Amino acid sequence: MGIIRGHPELALFLCLAVGYLVGKLHVGPITLGGICGTLIVSLLLGTRHVSVGDDVKTIFFAIFIFALGYMAGPQFFANLNRRGLRYGVLSLIELVTVLVIAYVLAKAFDLDIGTASGILAGAATESAVVGTATEAIGKLSGLSAHQISEYQGHVATAYTVCYLFGLITIVLFTSQILPLLMHINLADASRELWARMRGDAPALESDEREALPSTVGRTYLVTHADGRTVGEIEAASGQRVTVERIKRGGKILTPAPELRLTLSDLLLVVGRRGATIEAGRHIGPETGSVPGLDSPLATRQISLTDKATTGRTVDQLQHDHPEFLRDGVYVTDVVRGDQDLPAAPETVLRRGDVLTLVGARSGLDRLTKKLGSVVKNSSADFIYIGFGIALGSLLGQVVVRIGDIPLSLGTGGGCLVSGLVFGWFRNRSQTFGAFPPQAASTLKDLGLAVFIACTGLDSGPQAWPLIKQYGALLPFAGIGMVLIPACISLFVGLKLLKLDKPLLIGAIAGQQCSTPAITAITQVSKSSVPLIGYTITYTLSNFLLPLTGPILVGVLGS
Template sequence: MGVLRDHPELAVFLCLAGGYLLGKLRVGPITLGGICGTLIVALLIGTQHVSVNDDVKTVFFALFIFSLGYMAGPQFFANLNRKSLRFFALCLIELVCVLGIAFGLAKAFDLDVGTASGILAGAATESAVVGTATESIAKLGDLTQEQITQYQGHVATAYTVCYLFGLVTIVIYTSQIMPMLMRINLADASRQLWEKMRGASGSSIEADEREALPALVGRTYLVTTADGRSVAEVEAELDGEVTFEAVKRGSKLLTPQAGLRLTLSDLVLVVGQRAHVIGAGRVIGPETPGIPGVDTPLATRQVAVTERATEGKTIAQLQQDHPEFGASGVYVTEVLRSTDQRLPAASETVVHRGDVLTLVGARSGLDKLVAKLGAVVKNNTTDYIYLGLGIVAGSLLGQVVVRAGDVPLSLGTGGGCLVSGLLFGWFRSQRQTFGAFPPQAASTIKDLGLAVFIACTGLAAGPQAGPMLKEYGVLLPFAGIVMVLVPATISLIVGRKLLKIEKPLLVGAIAGQQCSTPAITSITQVAQSSVPMLGYTITYALSNFLLPLTGPILVGVLGA
């Protein structure tokens, strides 16, 4: 242990490796997860008085919380509408309940501010509260440095115990007990709801899947019926929905210009939407297998829609406004909204500013359309200028103190970076031409930032873990279970009786208000469907912003 004390960087990464290994252990549908595993390992190593400079913890927590906000920002603001208001009510139930119960337990059992905050963070299974609460404790003016260190250690220990019991409770309650209470078979109900929704919005595919029948296709035909007709005449008869990309006459490749007249036995390559290309055979002639030399590569562009004139128009209207679509053989194959919502490229799909259109077609035609619709999305490298300014803005915002009577309230670095992350992420989604933070990079920094922060917190809390567990051994598991059951049960009743939320969506939404990834994983396994995820993503985005703010609120109230 002397080596770890002299080289704390070894201790940090040992906590990460051991914690994520421990987090992979599975008991039925439940796994601890890497963050909880890291905290357990850090507490054990921390008992040997291994510590890390507090500045390391602050820096990595800022990276984590900004990345969290950046990823959630587009969806968070997209959900601030009348349609999502009923889901927002579930998040408010969660907030009021966990704050009320934590405050009540603190008063009833004379808990210190650190223990109460740890119970709140663990029972709500929201790791970010650990950071916002410990940071707020450090700013309480009437505490000595020794008390601050002690209370911050209590946050980590209480969080660990309550998290374990809260995690088990939310997983079992949402995936097993709630469907029984609502008298449904979750798999059947999810399938029925999906069939109903699919009729209105089209199907979707997972990230690791590809369409078996892609929308845009190319096919080759032998000219018989179209003998003597020009390329323009054939395209006009097909309503301009297909384009000629190549014509082969004998051994010669001809440029498919509008005035070119087709002759018997020409081989032509046409490209377009599947339904229209299939119908081209009746006008041109019989389909043939792929022909060497008759193949034109198509370029792909992801274009961020920035022009005001496109707002609220359907894809069909865009194609009418821009003849280049038909003339140049360019097609919309996908619409991406808010970084993760993939919409079908149907004629009636409405486009909004900030949407990303996937365009496929000849390179020359693509370049013309890009200039008229917006700009090519560049998301392959991180814009560190945007990232750095976002964290600076969040840190400055966190220094602002607002007094509610005698209670000083401050977002702190964590809360400030969360708010700035939301705003910077949303603003990026509206432009897509600057401020790139690729999803893989953001996810890596988010996970690494939280893991290092939790490791540092656990190492500092290690010496106090044993005495605290002896003092509050029974209370902590009880708090972890109660603070899950109460808000979840109220949300279940309100969601069904008052808000009329569809049952599969409600189960997912309750897991989301708790920010519990293990719970939604278990729910989707039971449902054999991703339908509950539709409810989960809304409340998860909202709670990810709101729950971390409960740490400073509770600390401010109890500290006063």
Template sequence: MGVLRDHPELALFLCLAAGYLVGKLRVGPITLGGICGTLIVSLLLGTQKIAVADDVKTVFFALFIFALGYMAGPQFFANFNRRGLTFGVLSLIEMVSVICIAYGLAKAFDLDIGTASGILAGAATESAVVGTATEAIGKLSGLTPDQVKEYQGHVATAYTVCYLFGLITIVLFTSQILPLLMQINLADASRELWQKMRGDTPSLESDEREPLPAMVGRTFLVTLADGRTVGDLEAGLGGRVTVEGIRRGSATVHPAPDVELLLSDLVMVVGRRANTIEAGREIGPETPAIPGLDAPLASSQVALTEEAADGGSIDDLQKRHPEFADAGVYVTDVLRGEQRMPASPETELRQGDVLTLVGSRAGLGKVAAKIGAVVKNDTTDFVYLGFGIAAGALLGQVVVHIGDIPLSLGTGGGCLVSGLVFGWFRSRRQTFGAFPPQAAATIKDLGLAVFIACTGLASGPQAGPLLRQYGALLPLAGIGMVLIPAAFSLLVGLKILKIDKPVLIGAIAGQQCSTPAITSITQVAQSSVPLLGYTVTYALSNFLLPLTGPVLVGILGS
């Protein structure tokens, strides 16, 4: 242990490695996850009084919270519409409920500020609250340095216990108990809702893809379309396929709209699989691929920035822009934040969605210029990243007094707000400020893991006494603070907001930002339908819940 005390960087990375190993342990559908595992290991090592400089914790938390906001920004602002505000009611229920419950517990059981804040963070399964609450405690006036250190340690300990029980509760409640209360079979209800919304397009889980490619190219021998022009053929098929090549004898003919097809021409058609099969009925029998007609198609990721496209479907987008049909360009994938959405014709689009377009290289450029901007995510723009975090740190220094209660976002809350704004601004024109998703996810996960490890190491000495003092209260608080807002949201969602049941289950998981819960839900549902509610409340709660830490600390500290 002497080596770890002399070289705290060894202890820090040992906490990460061992913590993520502990986090992989699985009991049924439940895994602790790397963050909770890291906190458990760091609390144990922290009993040996291993100290890491506070600046390390502050820097890594700023990186984490900015990356979190950056990734959520486009969808957060995109949800300021009628549908988003409807689901936002559930996020507000979560925010108000956890603050009120934590405040009530603090008054009823005479809890200190740190313990109450840790209960809130753990029961809400929102790790960011640990950082915002810890920082807010450090800024309270009237506390000695020893009291600050003690209360900050209580945040981590209470969080660990409440997180464990809160996680188990939200996973089991949403995936197992809610379907029983609603008297539905989640898989059947999700399939029925999908068919109602999307027609015959099959529903897939988030990690699945169609067994047959959605978009294909096929070659046909002209026997039925003799004498028809290319433009007439494409129009007759509703513009859903495009003729990409014509072979006439040994010559290749450019498929201009006025070119007339002749008997025995070989025609290559590109489009969605069902539509290309339909095209064969208009043209003639299918043939093997012909050299010269199997030119590769290009693909490009384009950020949707067109205001008119927000809230419309993929089919609406293609009808509004004839360039899709003229250039033979198709939407094959939709990425919304970290979630992949189905790319069916009826899929509802949002500004900031990243569409994968497939077609001829020249056609891709024409379409991209009309609907948005080609995503440039090859390297991180550290100028944009640095200014964003600096702006958040400055914003966090602003203190607002409401009566006798001083409220401040702190570095964490400030960086969250700046991350949301910078991420949203980047999504509007994705030609600057690149922060590749994998890089952002790595920074987010590493920042939180290092912050949690530092917090746990510093809090280890206070863990034992706190657990002996409040042992039974912490698990019960973790369970109650999940069930109360979830049950209230269930009633409001069904009776007032009239949200479809599978979507509501996903939204309740999202209001608590619980990735394990939505993973379990989609497994039970055998469908990605619950994600339609999860993505909205997840984006909103990712902003609202971290702010509950400073609010609770400000109220109790007054």
């Protein structure tokens, strides 16, 4: 133990390793998760008076909260529309309800600021509240250093107990109880809803790809098309196909609309699968791979920066720009934020969407100049990221007084707002400020894990006395603060907002920012449909719930 006390880096990474190992343990459909596991391990180790410097905690929390905002920024601002704000009502219900319940509990049971904030964070299953509340407590005037340390320790302990019961409650309530209350089979309802939304297209999971890709290349031997021109063949099926290459004997010909085909020519035809197969009926029998005929197509990811593309469908975009048809360029993927959208003709585009274009390099160059810019996402732009965190930290130092109540975003809230704005601004062009999704996700998870480990180590000595003092209150608070806002949202979503039931179930999990809950829901539904509702409320609640920590601390501290 002396070695661990003398080497805080050893204690820190030991907490991470063992904590994430504990977090992998399954109890039915429920796992604690790495963050909760890390907090449990660090609290136990902290009872042996092992600690890490406060600066480490502050720095890693700033990294976590900025990355969180950066990833959510594009979707957050995109959802500030009629549809998004409709779902946003549920996030507001969550925000107001948990604040009111936490305040009532604090007054009714004479809870200290730290315990009340920990109950709020744990019951809302929002780890970021631990950071924003802990930071806000440290800035309260009139408290001694000992009181601040004690209250900050109570935040972590109350969070741990309430989180366990809140997590179990939200997972079971959304995945098992809500479908029963709604009188639906979640898997059947999700499948029916998807059929209404997307026709016959299957709903793909995040680790799945189409077995039959939509854009294909096929080679045909000219028999039926003898004497017809390339232009006639491309127009014959009434759908988009492109003759990319022609082999006549030992020669490779450059296809031109007026070029006339002869018997036994070999053609490489590229296009949508159905259109390419239909074109083959007008050309002749399909052949296997032909040496020299396989023409590699260039692939490029571009970010839509042209304002005129907003609100246009993929089909309308292709008709607006003749280069798509003339040069044989196809849209194969549409990515919005971290979501993959179908590259279907009816998919509506927004500024900032990333399109994957496949086709001739010359056509790609012309379209890139007209539509946007090539996505630069190979490595993180630490200039942009560093300025973002620095500005967020400065913003967090601003204090606004409402009467006698001092309110401040703190470093956490400031970096969250900064991350949202910087992530949104980067999404508009994607030519600067790169923060690859995998890198952002890794830094987000690492930042939170290190912060939680430091908090747990500091809080260890106060943990057991607090649990003995409040006993049954903590688990009951965790259960009640999940069920009350969820039930209110259920009524509002069904009766007032008229939301589709699978989307409403996902949205209730999202308002709670519960990844384990949506994981259980998608397993039960055997579909990713509930994720549509989850994504909107999760994004909004990710921004709103961390602000509840400073608000509650400010109100109680006054």
